[in-house]
Amino acid sequence: MPVLEAAGMTRRERYEQKQRLKSLLIAAASTVCVIAALVILVPMAPGWEKVQKSFFDGTVLAKTFPKLLDAFTVNVMIFAWSAPAIAILGLLIALARDAKSPALFPLRIFGAAFTDVFRGVPVILTVYLIGFGIPGLGLPRPWNSPFIWGSLALVLTYSAYVAEIFRAGIDSVHPSQRSAALSLGLSERQVMRDVILPQAVRNVVPSQMNMLIALQKDVSLLSFIGPVEIFRQAGVFKSLFANFTPYVGAAIIFLIVTIPATRYADYLMARQMRERR
Amino acid sequence: MLPYRKSTIEKVIIMSKRILGAAVSLALMATNAIAGGHCAADKTLTAGKFTIATGNPAYYPWVLDDAPESGQGFEAAVAYAVAKEMGFAEQDVVWVRSSFDEAIQPGVKNFDVNMQQYSITAERDQVVDFSLPYYTAPMAVLVGASATDTKPTIAALKSLKWGAVGSTTAVQKIASIIQPTNDPLLYGDNADVNAAISANQIDGAMFDLPTALFLSAVMIEGSKVIGQFPAASSDNADQFGMLMEEGNPLKSCVDEALTSMINSGSLASIEAKWLQDTTGVPLIK
Numbered sequence: 001m002p003v004l005e006a007a008g009m010t011r012r013e014r015y016e017q018k019q020r021l022k023s024l025l026i027a028a029a030s031t032v033c034v035i036a037a038l039v040i041l042v043p044m045a046p047g048w049e050k051v052q053k054s055f056f057d058g059t060v061l062a063k064t065f066p067k068l069l070d071a072f073t074v075n076v077m078i079f080a081w082s083a084p085a086i087a088i089l090g091l092l093i094a095l096a097r098d099a100k101s102p103a104l105f106p107l108r109i110f111g112a113a114f115t116d117v118f119r120g121v122p123v124i125l126t127v128y129l130i131g132f133g134i135p136g137l138g139l140p141r142p143w144n145s146p147f148i149w150g151s152l153a154l155v156l157t158y159s160a161y162v163a164e165i166f167r168a169g170i171d172s173v174h175p176s177q178r179s180a181a182l183s184l185g186l187s188e189r190q191v192m193r194d195v196i197l198p199q200a201v202r203n204v205v206p207s208q209m210n211m212l213i214a215l216q217k218d219v220s221l222l223s224f225i226g227p228v229e230i231f232r233q234a235g236v237f238k239s240l241f242a243n244f245t246p247y248v249g250a251a252i253i254f255l256i257v258t259i260p261a262t263r264y265a266d267y268l269m270a271r272q273m274r275e276r277r
Numbered sequence: 278m279l280p281y282r283k284s285t286i287e288k289v290i291i292m293s294k295r296i297l298g299a300a301v302s303l304a305l306m307a308t309n310a311i312a313g314g315h316c317a318a319d320k321t322l323t324a325g326k327f328t329i330a331t332g333n334p335a336y337y338p339w340v341l342d343d344a345p346e347s348g349q350g351f352e353a354a355v356a357y358a359v360a361k362e363m364g365f366a367e368q369d370v371v372w373v374r375s376s377f378d379e380a381i382q383p384g385v386k387n388f389d390v391n392m393q394q395y396s397i398t399a400e401r402d403q404v405v406d407f408s409l410p411y412y413t414a415p416m417a418v419l420v421g422a423s424a425t426d427t428k429p430t431i432a433a434l435k436s437l438k439w440g441a442v443g444s445t446t447a448v449q450k451i452a453s454i455i456q457p458t459n460d461p462l463l464y465g466d467n468a469d470v471n472a473a474i475s476a477n478q479i480d481g482a483m484f485d486l487p488t489a490l491f492l493s494a495v496m497i498e499g500s501k502v503i504g505q506f507p508a509a510s511s512d513n514a515d516q517f518g519m520l521m522e523e524g525n526p527l528k529s530c531v532d533e534a535l536t537s538m539i540n541s542g543s544l545a546s547i548e549a550k551w552l553q554d555t556t557g558v559p560l561i562k
Contacts, residue, residue, distance in 0.1 A: 050383035054404070132469075135476040141438075144478055146462065226462030226473055232443055236463065239444035242381040242404040 053243075060245040064237045068249050071233035075219045078151055078229070082219070083212060085155045090162030097167055100188065111163070118160035124221050127153040131225035150222040158215055165207045169200035206272055209265035213258050230254075315364040316530035321389050327365040329356050330388035333374035336467065337491050338551055339394060345372045351487070351551035352392045355411050358547060359519075362534035377444050380520050381405060389527055390519040394485060396446040397518040407518030408531045411544065414485035414515040415505040416450055417558060419492055422499030424480040429504030429561045431455060438462075440470050440479035446515055447483035454506070471496050485515055486555050504561040 009017070042048060096104075097111035118126065130153040135144030142148075173196045181191040223232035230250045237246035322328045331352065334343045341349035348357045348367075360370045373388050380391045381404055390408065397407045418434065420427055427433050431454070439461035441447040451461050462479055464470045467488065473479045474497050484492065486505050493500045521528055538544040 047384050054381070054383040132472040132476055135478055136472070138477075141477070144476060146473075146478055223463075224465055224469065226440065226464060226478060228443075228460065228463050232463050236443050236448050238381075239377060240398070240400055240446075240449065242401040244378075244382070 055244045055248055057241075057243055057245045060237075060241050060243050061249050064234070064241075064246045065249050067237075068230055068233055068246065068253060071228060071230040072253050074227060074229040075216070078147065078154075078219045078222060078227070079216055082151050082154050082158070083215060085151075086158045086162055086211075086215065087208075089155060089159035091166055093159055093163035094166035094170065095192070097163065098170055098192075115160045115163055118157045119164070121157075123154070123157050123218055124224060126157050127221050127224060129153075130156070131222070146222065146226040150225050150227065154215065154218065154222070158211060158218075162208065162211055165204050165211065166200065168207075169204035170196060172203050173199045203272070206265055206269040209261065209268060213261050213265065216258060216261070217254065316533060317363045317365070317527060320525075320527045320530065322387070323371070325365075326369050326371050327360045327363065328371045328373060328387070328389045329360075330373045330375040330380070330391040330393070332393040333376065335374075335393065336488065337495075338487050338553075351412070351547065352394075354547045354551055355544065356392055358538060358543060359411075359531060359534045362537060363530055386522045389525075390521050390531060392519050394488075394517050395520045396515045398446065405523050406521040406525055406528050408521065408528060409535045409539075410516035410518050411535055412517045412548065412552075414487065414517060415507065415555065416447065416483055416515060417486040417489040417502050417505040418481050418561065419474075419484055419489040419497070419500055419502050420481035421474040421477060421479070421497065423477060425499070425501040425503065427481070427503055429559045431561065434481070434561070437480040438478075440464060440473050440482040442466060442470060442484075445484075450506075451483055467492065467496075474500060486558065487552050490553060490555070490558075502558050505555065505558045507560050 043052075045051075093111050093114055096107045097115070099105075099107050099111075127150055131146050131150045134149050135146070177195055177199070178191055181195040182188075186195070220229060220231035223229050223235075228236075230253060234246040234250040238244055317327070318324075329345070331340055331345050335345060335350075335352070337350065339350050339352040341347065341353070345353040345356065348354055357367060357370060361367070375388060375391055375393075377393075380386075380388075380395075381401075394414070395401075395407065396414075397410060401407070418429070420437070424437060427437065434455050435457050437457060438459050439451050439455070439457045441451055441461060441463055443463035443465065448461070448463060451457065462473060464473060467484075470479075470482045471492060474482060481503075486502070489502045493502050519531060521531070535544070
């Protein structure tokens, strides 16, 4: 006892330490139990052997994984040019919906209609309509490429969501900020650019991270109109081997990218909560 | 008198009972001969019924009007002929629909055999069972209006922009035989390939010959089947088999039925009836 007193721990701290240790042990024990149950019970299911052969075949995975990685570069490419376009278009739509001048009323209507339409239509439909429809009008190559029009479909759909998030960010900046800036003699334009937007954008960064992660997965929808990205490549292997393991391989590649991104978004969100408190 | 008469009556009754009994048992034996005595007995999903899966939708000329129950179309006709050969009456054939993925997923199947132009490959054969081939399909090249003057040579085909249905063996054939200069674009089904050809996003696509002829004649305006790969060369031939669950005991019965249909020439006559003559399409050199 005297030794502990010397370490500077009060009785309360000792009690709390004991509690922490106890809950740690309980958490560890329960995790081990659940994992053990999964590892032991699942293979006991009568169909496990077939499921394992269909979804977790090591040789099929080894054969297909390098090519899946190759195909994933197509996803990365489409993502790389779509994301900046979405950010810019999304911000423009948000600003259009927020236009205050009466003369700009048509712009507000346009912004509202745009978000309504593209948020309301399933992405895959937009991809089909724009990806096959516009090239069908008779554009010459390479301007009828499914890469261009498929990407445009993604950009339109995602800008609608991103614009709404930006708008929420703009609304989250207190009106007193605007009044104060206006009273200092700043123009409406300056107020938006120098006072409101910097705060608004900062507020919505975590939410926009989630949109990036969603976009990263939805790039695969372009496979429906031709591009052989990872999902289509996995489908080709699935048909060739009559085995679903390539899909699991594709899922692994997606997770390698999305898990760190998701964790980062969580971290940003938590930090923002702390700062606001 | 009376006892005698009585006994005669008894005899008559006994006799008629015997005859009736024999007739009934004979009738029972007759039905047993179909249900119990045949190879397929107790091996099907539902006793006495033969459940066949087809695509959703099922395409011409394999199944007419998406109605396999009519027996119209090549695969529907073959299905009923095989069922008859195996001892099933027409009304005992049950149709269900399935996708490729449902056919290869692990676990219990909802069909005895699945017929939708499944090409038999060594890799697939490890996971599912195939019957003997019921059709050997030459692969053919279908081109859109802008490329109809392409010559049917490998050299000329290389420079085309290619497309195919991603789940078919055409993908491997394009990669191994044609080796095009541009990466092919792949699609989910025939209708999407059709849309891509119409939008001029691809020049040509590879299908089995009957499908290519149908698409060119009915679906895609201005398109043309410019050539076929010789079906005889073994590495090019696409053989269609009925797909069954791995280890399905029914396989030997189906194979037996198909063999007798091949030997009797009835399979060939079904083919002649439903699939058009394909000799007019030039061979690709």
